[in-house]
Amino acid sequence: MRVTFLLCLLSAVTPLAMAQAPVGNQEFNEVARMQANPARGAELFGACVSCHGARGGGTPEGDVPAIAGQHARVILRQLVDYRHANRWDVRMEAVASTHNLRQLRDLADLAAWISRLPTEQAPGVGDGANAAAGRATYQAWCAGCHGADGEGNGALLVPRVAGQHYRYLLRQLHDTVEGRRPNMPPPHADLLVGMDVVELTGLADYLSRLRPARELAR
Numbered sequence: 001m002r003v004t005f006l007l008c009l010l011s012a013v014t015p016l017a018m019a020q021a022p023v024g025n026q027e028f029n030e031v032a033r034m035q036a037n038p039a040r041g042a043e044l045f046g047a048c049v050s051c052h053g054a055r056g057g058g059t060p061e062g063d064v065p066a067i068a069g070q071h072a073r074v075i076l077r078q079l080v081d082y083r084h085a086n087r088w089d090v091r092m093e094a095v096a097s098t099h100n101l102r103q104l105r106d107l108a109d110l111a112a113w114i115s116r117l118p119t120e121q122a123p124g125v126g127d128g129a130n131a132a133a134g135r136a137t138y139q140a141w142c143a144g145c146h147g148a149d150g151e152g153n154g155a156l157l158v159p160r161v162a163g164q165h166y167r168y169l170l171r172q173l174h175d176t177v178e179g180r181r182p183n184m185p186p187p188h189a190d191l192l193v194g195m196d197v198v199e200l201t202g203l204a205d206y207l208s209r210l211r212p213a214r215e216l217a218r
């Protein structure tokens, strides 16, 4: 019941949020339709390793997120959002700019390669104190969209959150509450704004320790 409700909500809010970035949407739709070349993506990935690491694992202290094994469509959406100022980070805005990734197919090829990288790398985790509380909160409010194992859903542009670094996750939750992630669909701010520190740290800690049981669809 809740799952159905949340999926309806997602399909209702996404076009609304995306309508704010028409140029980005056009670009996203064009790139998402392309036949990607992961081997070419592996070469372009050389420009990402100085921060994300050779295997796309990011940094355990959480400054740089793990991107290995993320859904290709989610990676694409984020790159397009940084490119069109719908997500803010000076480093990624420079990386994703049209100056740096000149051809649209660069985005498609990169996303195809990164989504194929294995995810078994050890994430940074929290101190464990609130992880059990985080599990309950997650399963009640978030699993309907992000999946019971935090595996996400590429078709619906819902990111995999399982095995992501604790500090990165916590920062995204705070950024959402404080309006610094304009691309987060509306239920996030409403859900997160009333949560206390135990719930927020618990959510991030629980997710950082999760391992999806299922295969991800790219």
Ligand code: HEC
Residues within 6 Å of the ligand: 044, 045, 047, 048, 049, 050, 051, 052, 063, 064, 065, 066, 067, 074, 075, 076, 078, 079, 087, 088, 089, 091, 092, 095, 110, 159
């Ligand atoms: C100078 C360091 C740096 C380089 C180089 C870099 N990134 Fe990033 N990347 C970051 C940081 C920091 C973030 C998190 C920014 C934020 O909080 O929004 C990030 C975030 C991302 C995200 C969003 C992840 C998520 O979970 O939403 C994607 C996708 C991404 N980078 C892809 C790439 C690709 C592809 C390249 C190479 C073409 C690359 N990055 C190069 C530092 C870098």
Ligand code: HEC
Residues within 6 Å of the ligand: 006, 007, 009, 010, 065, 077, 138, 141, 142, 143, 144, 145, 146, 156, 157, 158, 159, 160, 161, 169, 172, 173, 183, 184, 185, 187, 188, 191, 192, 203
């Ligand atoms: C209605 C569906 C829905 C619900 C409910 C939902 N999410 Fe999300 N979530 C999304 C979508 C879609 C995105 C991608 C937004 C974007 O494009 O950046 C997202 C993004 C995120 C991100 C950013 C991931 C990254 O790599 O940067 C985090 C963290 C997150 N959600 C956590 C949560 C938590 C915790 C809850 C429960 C309190 C929750 N979400 C509830 C759909 C949902």
